[in-house]
Amino acid sequence: MECLAVIAPRSSHEARAAAPAIRALHRARVAPLISVFATRDACAALASEGLRAQLMEGGIEETIRSISADGAILMDPSGSDAVDARAGGARLRFGWGERLGALTHAVRPARFNRATYRPLPERTYLDLVGLCGALSEETRPATEVCLPEGRVLIRLPNWLGDIIQCEPLLRSFVGTTERLSLIGPRIAERLFGESMSGARWLDRDSSASAWRDHDLALLLDGSFRSAYRAARARIPRRVSWARGAKSMLLTDALSPPRELGLPAMGCGVRGSAPRWLARPFDVSVGELASAAGLKITHEAPRLSVSEAGRASAESLLSCAGVGTGESFVLVAAGGRPGSAKRAPAATIRAVLDAFRRESPLPVLLTCGPGEEEHLALLKQEGLPSGVSDCGVTDLESLSGLLERAGALLTADSGPRHLAAALGRPAVVLHGPTDPRHSGVNGAVVKVSRIEVECGPCHEERCPLSGDEHMACFGPSHSGRAAAMLCELLA
Secondary structure (H helix, E strand, C coil): CCEEEEECCCCHHHHHHHHHHHHHHHHHCCCCEEEEEECHHHHHHHHHCCCCCEECCCCHHHHHHHHCCCEEEECCCCHHHHHHHHHCCCCEEEEECCCCCCCCEEEECCEECCEECCCCHHHHHHHHHHCCCCCCCCCCCCCCCECCCCCEEEECCCCHHHHHCCHHHHHCCCCCHHHEEEECCHHHHHHHCCCCCCCEEECCCCCHHHHCCCCEEEECCCCHHHHHHHHHCCCCEEEEECCHHHHHHCCEEEECCEEEECCCCCCCCCCCCCEECCCCHHHHHHHHHHHCCCECCCCCCCCCCCHHHHHHHHHHHHHCCCCCCCCCEEEECCCCCCCCCCCCHHHHHHHHHHHHHHCCCCEEEEECCCCHHHHHHHHCCCCCCCEEEEEECCHHHHHHHHHHCCEEEEECCHHHHHHHHCCCCEEEEECCCCCCCCCCCCCCEEEEECCCCCCCCCCCCCCCCHHHCCHHHCCCHHHHHHHHHHHHHC
């Protein structure tokens, strides 16, 4: 797109909700020229949010013609707006609503009890501008917390990054944890055991009998097995996302948002519509909690470092020759063995070589348990000067290192979410994953991504061979990611 017309919502309330999305558009520079148009009331609402909009005196067709816009974001769910935008010459037309109509790209919001469900209206507009490749970097403000009566069981997800993004939900229960039961991997208890003191932790393989005597089950892992156990335990309210056969076992099923029309620009998954809409996991958790009757804080995840973690980090830094108060770059060089989402050793090495040409700061390499083989591959040809190996670190030590680090370099994996929750900046090397899935609000994150015809595919194993194998982690990352690191450190 060369020129993008943004038609703000007509109502003042919705215009204020659209403000974060409009700011994201400007920051992302999705087009050389972006013009925002609004009605008189909406102009005033946007001005109160620090945004300037032009008064739309004529119709949409006339407005789009006046600036020769080849793209239009239509923030009211009106089918006629899309028809008018098409008549005005907008080749690409983005909007939201139940149907695609004359739009080329659209978001269909979540549905709950067969009706459109928008507990956070601003999220609708952020989902919408995500179709243009604009990601929000704003911290969501704290909101009033409201919890249901009775005992609550929460089945946490299994992956570290997703678990961390559940922290705002769990934080909402502080002070009432004695009526909370949590099920998840052991790493979740290590993360939240202190803050969730008083809560009951159940093993992932516990039987349905251990699930009994709860009034609400909030199932965040999305599995059929969890829904089956909650039903066997006769928990009166069983809430999760409506996907597959498990919906029959739920009392309240939320259908996630869908993506209609053409794939999102630059990052959308190919395939016929409707596709599941890519969005941050913490957003989906907050939406599901709202459907369960929980009003939770919508701030970004927050974690703290234990004294043991700080002591371990200081010992590792001392061995690496990094002095107290000295800045350094931490590189999480691990990942699941064989996973296409793990940045290849050659890619990390190329980024480090490019960074070393620009900065003298020390660099420390680390990985998680079971990821040693990948770190060994990175060290096979010898490490560049100023690069040290910290070896395998556990969760506590990694947290301590992140707290001290000037910046983190990692693939799209758990450590990037840990860094965000600790308030540390990161450069994320994206391979086959859609950046809209893993956007983190409230953290300084730079995303290095290569657009390829086959991605983002979210495949665990790359099915291609030859030059196309793992092309999403190609050499273009090196200079780009190194420059991002230097920018963060500056």
